Amino acid sequence: MENKISVVINTYNEANQLAEILEHLKDFDEIVVCDMDSTDNTVKIAESYGCRVVNFPKGNYNIVEPARDFAIHSAKYPWVLVVDADEIITDELRKYLYEYIAKPDCKEGLLIPRKNFVMNKFVKNSYPDYQLRFFRQDKATWPPIIHIKPTIDGTVEKIPAARHELAMIHKSMTIFTKLAKMNIYTQNEIEKRANEKVNLFKIFTSCTFRFFRHYILKGGIFHGISGLVLSINEANYKFYTLVKIWESNNAKKNSDLL
Numbered sequence: 001m002e003n004k005i006s007v008v009i010n011t012y013n014e015a016n017q018l019a020e021i022l023e024h025l026k027d028f029d030e031i032v033v034c035d036m037d038s039t040d041n042t043v044k045i046a047e048s049y050g051c052r053v054v055n056f057p058k059g060n061y062n063i064v065e066p067a068r069d070f071a072i073h074s075a076k077y078p079w080v081l082v083v084d085a086d087e088i089i090t091d092e093l094r095k096y097l098y099e100y101i102a103k104p105d106c107k108e109g110l111l112i113p114r115k116n117f118v119m120n121k122f123v124k125n126s127y128p129d130y131q132l133r134f135f136r137q138d139k140a141t142w143p144p145i146i147h148i149k150p151t152i153d154g155t156v157e158k159i160p161a162a163r164h165e166l167a168m169i170h171k172s173m174t175i176f177t178k179l180a181k182m183n184i185y186t187q188n189e190i191e192k193r194a195n196e197k198v199n200l201f202k203i204f205t206s207c208t209f210r211f212f213r214h215y216i217l218k219g220g221i222f223h224g225i226s227g228l229v230l231s232i233n234e235a236n237y238k239f240y241t242l243v244k245i246w247e248s249n250n251a252k253k254n255s256d257l258l
Contacts, residue, residue: 003101008072009084010084010085011035015045024089024091030075030076031051033052065146065147068082068150072150079097080136084170090167096166107154108139109135109157110133110134110156111158113130113131113168115127123227125230127161132149140153147185186237190245202242207235
């Protein structure tokens, strides 16, 4: 029991890619699919792979984080690996995780490097993009806030970035999907950063530096169109987040005057 791993996947209408993800997870001890009221064949596909399916009502949620904590504590085994429905786990990483938990001095959490693909091309300037996705279930709590890491009661260490074969593979996303998700994610940033002061100077400098960091400092300039697209996307995310916060703050001020 102690050296067994449960994989946890949160889903909402992932029928188009779930089977491919599950193919790479079959050798783990358990796969828990926490579904948020999918209207496609997501649940049927999960069940066909022998996954244990639990439900978290979607309600008005348009982010996955509120269901994360419920999902990881629905797992049967002491160690939990959290995988998104567009991420592939390599055989090398699976073997490494089992070897890791067999060590008497293993830590309570493990940061895993991730390889991101844009337009079907690996974007090297985004690597290692560490994700805290592997931990002891009884030591972890996942707050219901967008783009937040789980809180681990204990010590966390990293898989060395040089071990490229141990990275999770983040599948390529279409530009259409990226833009659609950006609108949802930036909207949810408003509540998370409600008290943040935003002005013209902050918008200009923050967005400019975000682009500069990804395109120049992180080397996006050396990766052609995909590097440029990723860098602009990062700057746009910052821009729309700040503008939406500014819009929300001004709406509150105007309502107070009425």
